[in-house]
Amino acid sequence: MSLIADLKPEEKMQGCYLCKYKQLLKNKNGKDYLTVKLQDETGTIEGKIWAIHPGIEEFQVDDVVQVEAEVVLYQENLQANIGKIKRAEEGTYDLNTLLPRTPKDVKVLEAKLFAMIDEVQDTGIKKLLETLFYDETIYKYFMMGAAAKSVHHAYLGGLLEHTVTVAEVGKFLASCYEPVNLDLVIAGCLLHDIGKLYELSAFPKNDYTDEGQLLGHIMLGVEKVNEAKYNIPELSNEALLLIKHTILAHHGEYEYGSPKRPKCIEAMIVHLADYSDSKLKMFEEVLRGSEPTEQSLGYHKVLTRNMRRSML
Numbered sequence: 001m002s003l004i005a006d007l008k009p010e011e012k013m014q015g016c017y018l019c020k021y022k023q024l025l026k027n028k029n030g031k032d033y034l035t036v037k038l039q040d041e042t043g044t045i046e047g048k049i050w051a052i053h054p055g056i057e058e059f060q061v062d063d064v065v066q067v068e069a070e071v072v073l074y075q076e077n078l079q080a081n082i083g084k085i086k087r088a089e090e091g092t093y094d095l096n097t098l099l100p101r102t103p104k105d106v107k108v109l110e111a112k113l114f115a116m117i118d119e120v121q122d123t124g125i126k127k128l129l130e131t132l133f134y135d136e137t138i139y140k141y142f143m144m145g146a147a148a149k150s151v152h153h154a155y156l157g158g159l160l161e162h163t164v165t166v167a168e169v170g171k172f173l174a175s176c177y178e179p180v181n182l183d184l185v186i187a188g189c190l191l192h193d194i195g196k197l198y199e200l201s202a203f204p205k206n207d208y209t210d211e212g213q214l215l216g217h218i219m220l221g222v223e224k225v226n227e228a229k230y231n232i233p234e235l236s237n238e239a240l241l242l243i244k245h246t247i248l249a250h251h252g253e254y255e256y257g258s259p260k261r262p263k264c265i266e267a268m269i270v271h272l273a274d275y276s277d278s279k280l281k282m283f284e285e286v287l288r289g290s291e292p293t294e295q296s297l298g299y300h301k302v303l304t305r306n307m308r309r310s311m312l
Contacts, residue, residue, distance in 0.1 A: 005042035009073040013045075013080050016093040018204055019065050020044065038067065038080065040098045043289075045071075047080040057086035062204050064088040064098060099203050102157035103288075109157070109164045110143060116167050116190065122183045124235030125243070129187060131228045132194065141197050146206050148196075151302055152281040156203060159196055162277060166192065169273035180265055184239070188246035188270035195221030195247075218259060221247045246270050279303065 001015030021037035034049035034056075047069060049056055059065050066088040069080035102109070117133060120126040132138055147153035147162040167189035174180040195217030201207050211220060222244050229240055245267055251258035252271040262268040286297050286307055297307035 003042045004040050004045050007071045011071045013069040016088045018098040019063050022061050047082045049082045055084040059087050100155035102161045106157050109160050112164050120183045125183050125187050127232045152278050165277045166273045173269045184266040192250040
């Protein structure tokens with residue numbers, strides 16, 4: 001199989017890929033053609049199907065497809081001119097090799113997550129974290145889920161990576177100021193995006209669910225905490241209130257979709273830790289996706305700025 005990241009112009013591309021986009025268009029002469037986006041764990045490539053013939057079989061978005069194509073350079077970007085494409089038969093591919101994943105060791109991240117839960121001193125807060133993260137279903141999807149659909153950490157293990165990093169940054173910030181309740185910071189960091197499990201569907205779709213569209217991960221996260229509280233008599237009303245406030249306030253400002261602005265120092269720390277990791281991850285992903293010798297990295301729509309690599 002040809003890995004997308006290794007493709008070069010004038011090479012043959014052959015293997016199984018995940019179809020992430022498909023659209024029927026017309027050229028200037030009114031002739032139909034298809035444009036698609038193909039993905040594996042190393043990246044994506046745009047593909048063109050210029051003529052429909054028996055070698056072009058039926059397939060849909062989110063299907064795994066078997067492809068034969070020629071790679072060309074078009075407007076400084078690689079493009080796959082597809083000669084044959086069909087749905088891949090089950091058993092001929094491993095879906096996990098077709099999805100981008102965290103570059104970090106998942107086992108190390110998992111160990112850090114559970115170590116931070118063990119650090120919590122308040123019995124009720126600790127029981128809340130254990131109730132949620134030790135749940136078999138939550139554990140399964142949290143370890144592999146994405147932290148976003150596309151903006152940052154939008155890959156297998158992205159939610160785990162983002163959550164652990166936010167908690168590490170939050171703990172550091174908590175150590176710089178006083179008085180700060182470290183248990184509330186850890187709980188807020190670990191739970192701030194728990195609603196993403198219900199906002200986004202599982203891979204390979206990783207798209208917004210009906211709950212995600214209508215309620216959003218902030219409300220869904222608060223609902224999940226409310227459901228868990230009933231089996232935790234040790235959890236004080238004050239701790240529960242502050243944890244829910246921290247989830248509601250973690251986007252920081254109303255214009256960023258935050259129902260509340262942070263009103264306690266712990267909620268502000270969680271917001272700033274989340275903000276820092278999300279923005280810096282966007283920078284990192286652009287840097288990782290470009291050549292080490294490339295200084296000008298183009299305009300980033302989300303960060304709304306031209307980006308540059310330091311060349312010292």
